Amino acid sequence: MNLARLDLNLVVALRALLEERNVTRAGQRIGLSQPAMSAALARLRRHFDDDLLARVGGHYELTALGQVLLDRTFTAYDVLERLFASQADFDPAAESREFKLVASDYAVAVFGTELARVVHEEAPGIRLRFSQTPPSVVDATATLLSATDGLLMPHGVISDFPATDLYDDRWVFLVADDHPSAGDRLTRQDLAQLPWVTYQRTYDAPAVRQLGMLGVEPRAEVSVDSFQLLPLLVAGTRRIALIQARLARLLTPLAAVRVVEPPYEAVPLREALWWHPVHTHDAAHIWLRETAARVGRHLGEAPGE
Numbered sequence: 030m031n032l033a034r035l036d037l038n039l040v041v042a043l044r045a046l047l048e049e050r051n052v053t054r055a056g057q058r059i060g061l062s063q064p065a066m067s068a069a070l071a072r073l074r075r076h077f078d079d080d081l082l083a084r085v086g087g088h089y090e091l092t093a094l095g096q097v098l099l100d101r102t103f104t105a106y107d108v109l110e111r112l113f114a115s116q117a118d119f120d121p122a123a124e125s126r127e128f129k130l131v132a133s134d135y136a137v138a139v140f141g142t143e144l145a146r147v148v149h150e151e152a153p154g155i156r157l158r159f160s161q162t163p164p165s166v167v168d169a170t171a172t173l174l175s176a177t178d179g180l181l182m183p184h185g186v187i188s189d190f191p192a193t194d195l196y197d198d199r200w201v202f203l204v205a206d207d208h209p210s211a212g213d214r215l216t217r218q219d220l221a222q223l224p225w226v227t228y229q230r231t232y233d234a235p236a237v238r239q240l241g242m243l244g245v246e247p248r249a250e251v252s253v254d255s256f257q258l259l260p261l262l263v264a265g266t267r268r269i270a271l272i273q274a275r276l277a278r279l280l281t282p283l284a285a286v287r288v289v290e291p292p293y294e295a296v297p298l299r300e301a302l303w304w305h306p307v308h309t310h311d312a313a314h315i316w317l318r319e320t321a322a323r324v325g326r327h328l329g330e331a332p333g334e
Contacts, residue, residue, distance in 0.1 A: 039076075040109060042069040044102045050082060050089045107176045108307060119312035121152035121320075128317055129158050131166075131173060132181035135256040136300060139275045140181060140195060144324045151320075161254075167234075174305035178317065184299045185235035191309060192301040193318050195325030200236050200295040201277055203263045203270045206285040215269065217245065217292050224250035226262040226270040235296050236271060243293055260284035273298060275328075300325070 045055035056066030082089040170187050204211040229252040259270040264284040302321045308314040
């Protein structure tokens, strides 16, 4: 395919048509007349050799290819929008824009709050929007990164994308203050026999893989997709939970729980900011990454105990 021969305006038309499923409404959305929008649809149908929109009764529905293109067009549109919005210079004190960051609730609590404070002080026109890391992060990393400004994720889950290291953390266990059998340190037998509260996402993989290598299969009694809920689900029970030390330090005052050390040398946790290569030389993203790295260094000055 020769991209030089393609009219990239058709990407805009394609997205509007697939989302609106109506020629007139799609044209109104992007400022084209009904005849001009019909002409764009005809060109798209010739290019893809597919109707894309098929009439069913009194309305249109997407064809099988149209359904496939719906998500891809959204991603392509977003990448193009970000590409052409790239800047050679960026003045954080004067600019007004939003950065979209994907992160777990752990990363937002430990790092995102401090990043937001620094941005508030230094760049009052900049907005941060955090969204929860989706389960598809491992299988569709490129798609996710192309539609956002960055991903907060520890090393050991994804690779082959540029990243800036932020800070180090470590894994500890939570038990109830009044746990009937857990002492100051859990044993491997405790890990195998006691019920667990587990974080159900897949991207804490290094810590989970390590448990498997040690022959420990957590007996999950409760599973949640929020690290911050772990202390509440441990308090007053015999359950245990694996959690990051920095987050545990923030949350233990909020629940009747205490921290105990793992009965093995837990894999280290190094949090990083990952981004799509399309952002590498953009001045706004360079500022974001440098600010994030500075905040991470500040966090690194305090031990993650």
